[in-house]
Amino acid sequence: MRKQQWGLYIHIPFCRQKCFYCDFPSFAGRERYEADYTDALCRELLDQGVLYREKWGRPATIYMGGGTPSVLPVKLMERLLQMLCRIFALTENEDSPELEFTVECNPGTVDAEKLALLHTYGVNRLSFGVQTFDDGLLQAIGRIHTGRQAAETMQLARKAGFQNVSMDLMYGLPQETLAMLQHDLEAMVALKPEHISIYGLQLEAGTAFAKMQELGKLMLPDEETVEQMYDLMTSFLPAHGYARYEISNFAQPGYESRHNLSYWQDVPYLGVGAAAHSYLAGRRYANGTDIPSYIEAMRAGKSVRVEEEPADRAIAMEEFAFLALRTVRGLSREAFSKRFGVSLESVYSKTIEKMKQQDLLEEQDGFLRLTSLGMKYGNVVFEAFLLT
Ligand code: SF4
Structure with missing residues (x-):
């Protein structure tokens, strides 16, 4: 067996x-599939999880995401966790520094019993989708919980023994003001999560918001306010002990998400479940x-994994550059030439020069990284790195 760092992603596609x-x-109203889906996941894990364990050893990170994994009833969650323990020799109550095991949870879908179960089976990191503490905003974006429930869930998590908790926050929400974001940031740091992910609202095709926008019914803050919100969160979080290590992610020292970092650092991962992606x-x-x-295929012992159109060389280079540039560590010249057999300079010399002149990119010890201005206008840099 050749030891290789790798990650395991498990997709739970259900939401309330x-x-x-x-x-x-992710889908609402599909509770009827939850039991069969969990069985199907167990089958895929027995097949693919075992295969990669035998090849590479135990994964360095396990991430159960969705959807909302925490909507799974206790019995089903336990079945899944037992399977993971069996395959990867996780021991009960393990809090191994070698394994980061995250489960995404939403306030309003967990209680003390479910949290105790997760902790018992070796889950050592929780990621809560909070988004905002303002009940009006929560309703306006279609969340099922209140701000108070988010705070209570955090207390339950601490009581259950979790010492590594991440919270997601959003800004630029309908009719949100700068003062409302300030309040959200204060409420969040008061709860002392170890990790915070923060995202500006993006309008994605096919969503309810995209339709409302088309109908002229979505009242979003103007560009200038959103820019002020960005400036507020990028100054507020570091001032409260959260260092930025990726465009949208901040952490107390030592609590950066290892699973997410591995995505940005070209580490292989196996994804199981409907809609899961793998990089192998x-x-x-x-x-x-x-x-x-997915359920039918797993029952029949078939795979639903399809290789995506292999990215041509130029696209692979772009992706490699984008992912690394998202992190504060930046893009390693050495890693690029090792991966592609050519120097970064030979492909991107003009772009690098131009971005440096515009104070969007800087370089230190063989790593190119976004300046703070570059972080703010990341899209300008990423566009400049396009080769196709
Ligand atoms: S954002 Fe909402 S709908 Fe989407 S996966 Fe999370 S909880 Fe489900």
Whole structure:
């Protein structure tokens, strides 16, 4: 067996309600599939999880995301966790520094019993979708919980023994003001999560918000306000002990998400479940999104993993550059030439020069990284790195 760092992603596509901004592969009203889906996941894990364990050893990170994994009833969640323990020899109550095991949860879908279960089976990191503490805003974006429930869930998590908790926040929400964001940031740091992810609202095609926008019914803050919100969050969080390590991610020292970092650092990962993506031996794969088809295929012992169109060399270079530039560590010249057999300079010399002149990019110890201005206008830099 050749030891290789790798990550495991498990997709739970169920949600209680579809949030108005969300274009993730997640579905409301499909509770009837939850039990069969969990069985199907166990089958895929027994097949693919075991295969990669035998090849590479235990994954360095396990991430259960969605959707809302925490909507799974306790019995089903336990079945899934037992399977993971069996395959990867996780021991009960393990809090191994070698394994980061995250489960995404939404306030309003967890209680003390469910949190205790997760902790018992070795989950050592929780990621809560909070988005805002303002009940009016929560309703306006289609969330099912209140701000108070988010705070209570955090207390329950601490009581259950979780010492590594992440919270997601959004800004630029309908009719949100700068003062409302200030309040959200204060409420969030008061809860002392170890990690904070913060995203500006993006209007994605096919979402309820995109339709409202078409009908002229979505009142978003203007560009100038959104820019002020960005400036507020990028100054507020570091001032409260959260260092930025990626465009949208901030953490207390030592609490950066190892699973997410591995995505940005070209580490292979296996994705199981409907709509899960995998990156194995330099190739990208996707499982089909349809839940009943996934269940049927797993029952029949078939795979639903399809190799995605292999990215041509130029696209692979772009992706490599974008992903690394999102991180504060930046894009390693050495890693680029090792991966592509040519120097970064030979491909991007003009772009690098131009971005440096515009104070969007800087360089230190063989790493190119976004300046703080570059972080703010990341899209300008990413566009400049396009080769196709
Ligand atoms: S809970 Fe998360 S995955 Fe589910 S609809 Fe809302 S944003 Fe999407």
